[in-house]
Amino acid sequence: MYRYRLYIDRSDYLSSGNGQSIGQGLFAGSLIPAGTRIITYKGSILTKDEYNKKILANGDIEQRGYTLHLTLDTVLADCSKFANDSTCFASMANSPRNTFHYKTGKKAKANSKIVTFASGAYLVATRSIPRYDEILTPYGVKYKMISMK
Numbered sequence: 001m002y003r004y005r006l007y008i009d010r011s012d013y014l015s016s017g018n019g020q021s022i023g024q025g026l027f028a029g030s031l032i033p034a035g036t037r038i039i040t041y042k043g044s045i046l047t048k049d050e051y052n053k054k055i056l057a058n059g060d061i062e063q064r065g066y067t068l069h070l071t072l073d074t075v076l077a078d079c080s081k082f083a084n085d086s087t088c089f090a091s092m093a094n095s096p097r098n099t100f101h102y103k104t105g106k107k108a109k110a111n112s113k114i115v116t117f118a119s120g121a122y123l124v125a126t127r128s129i130p131r132y133d134e135i136l137t138p139y140g141v142k143y144k145m146i147s148m149k
Contacts, residue, residue, distance in 0.1 A: 005029030
């Protein structure tokens, strides 16, 4: 269990594309020091073949869910399903890409990073995150996949 309280609330950031809210976000309920392991991602660990079969069986690529690439041959899939039942708040961390703070207008900056390993993933604070600040992590193309080759 992590000793840092976290909570979900409306994001402090707006999309630079349309000026609309980016939805909900993950927030620090207490000061989180730099280097701290914040929270673990939860999901189903699948091989690339299992993942691709699931995508093909689903038929709707947009319903593929939230997926993290762990190794060349494995993914952590369905993270968003765990967020829906409140067992994986990690997937609520937003990307700072193309967003700006609704009050200050400043461009969002990441304050955490994703660390992946063969059996999972977690968020680590890359700098101190003050209480009430939103936790932002840079997501790249490897974190939201359509299929693996």
